[in-house]
Amino acid sequence: MCVSINHRRCEKVLSIENAAIEYGTTDKVKDLRTQLSQVDHDVKAIIKDRASAKENIEKEHKQKQKDLETIFSDLVAKIKHLKIRREAELLKIYNEAKETIDTSMIIFQNKQKNIENEKQILEAAVNIGCPIQCSSYDRKIELCGFLSYLCHDGLSTCDVTATVKHDTTDLVVVSNTIDSKVAENKMVKIEFPKLVKLLANNKYNVVVLMKGPDCYYGDNGKTVVDSNGVVFTFENSPLSENNTNTESGQIPGFLFRIPV
Numbered sequence: 001m002c003v004s005i006n007h008r009r010c011e012k013v014l015s016i017e018n019a020a021i022e023y024g025t026t027d028k029v030k031d032l033r034t035q036l037s038q039v040d041h042d043v044k045a046i047i048k049d050r051a052s053a054k055e056n057i058e059k060e061h062k063q064k065q066k067d068l069e070t071i072f073s074d075l076v077a078k079i080k081h082l083k084i085r086r087e088a089e090l091l092k093i094y095n096e097a098k099e100t101i102d103t104s105m106i107i108f109q110n111k112q113k114n115i116e117n118e119k120q121i122l123e124a125a126v127n128i129g130c131p132i133q134c135s136s137y138d139r140k141i142e143l144c145g146f147l148s149y150l151c152h153d154g155l156s157t158c159d160v161t162a163t164v165k166h167d168t169t170d171l172v173v174v175s176n177t178i179d180s181k182v183a184e185n186k187m188v189k190i191e192f193p194k195l196v197k198l199l200a201n202n203k204y205n206v207v208v209l210m211k212g213p214d215c216y217y218g219d220n221g222k223t224v225v226d227s228n229g230v231v232f233t234f235e236n237s238p239l240s241e242n243n244t245n246t247e248s249g250q251i252p253g254f255l256f257r258i259p260v
Contacts, residue, residue: 145191145255149216151180158212165205219248
C-alpha cells in the first residue's frame with residue numbers, strides 16, 4: 001500500500017484483495033484455521049457436555065424431589081400410624097382405668113345400698129320388737145329373716161330351725177347352729193336363704209324350734225304394730241306347743257323390706 005500527498009503512479013503496489021488472498025494461503029493462516037476449527041469443536045463439545053450436565057442435574061433434581069416427596073409421604077404415614085396407635089393405646093388405658101373405677105364404684109354403691117337396706121331392716125325389726133307366732137300384714141312385704149333370743153349363759157350354742165308357713169305350705173325352712181357369743185343385746189339376727197314374699201291381709205305362722213340351754217325370752221308383746229308404714233297384726237298361733245303367745249316368746253322382731 002502506498003500513501004502520498006502528491007499523487008503519482010506507484011510501482012509494485014499490492015492491492016488489499018490480493019494481499020488478503022496471498023495471506024490466506026500462508027501456513028500461518030492454515031494453522032490459525034486449524035486451531036480455530038479445533039477450538040470451535042472443543043467449544044461445541046463443552047456446550048454439549050454442559051447441556052448434558054444441565055439435563056442430568058435437572059433429572060437428578062426432579063428425582064431427588066420425587067424421592068423427597070416419597071420419603072416425606074412415608075414419614076407422614078408412619079407418624080399418622082404412630083399417632084393412631086398411640087391414641088388407641090391411651091384410649092385402652094383410659095377405658096381400663098375407667099372400668100376399674102366404675103366397677104369399684106358399683107361395688108361400693110351396692111354395699112351402700114346393702115347397708116341402707118340392713119339399716120331399714122334392723123330399724124323395722126327393732127320397731128316390731130315383740131314375740132309372735134301368727135301375723136298378718138296390711139301391705140305386701142318381703143320377709144328377710146327374724147331376731148331370736150339366745151342362751152342365758154352367753155356361751156353355749158343353740159340349734160335353731162325356723163319355718164314360715166302359709167296354711168299348710170312351708171314357704172321357707174332354715175336351720176342353723178347359733179353361738180351365743182355373737183349375740184347383741186341377748187339377740188341374734190337369723191336371715192333366710194331367700195326372700196319370702198308375704199301378701200297383704202294374709203295370715204302366716206312362724207315356727208321356731210330351739211335346742212340347747214335355757215334361753216332369754218321377751219314379754220309385754222303387742223298385737224298391732226305399725227313399722228315403716230306397714231301394719232302388723234299378731235295373734236296366738238294354733239301351732240304353739242310351749243305357751244308362746246302374743247305376750248311372750250322367743251322372737252323379738254322380724255327383718256323385712258317393702259318391695260319397690
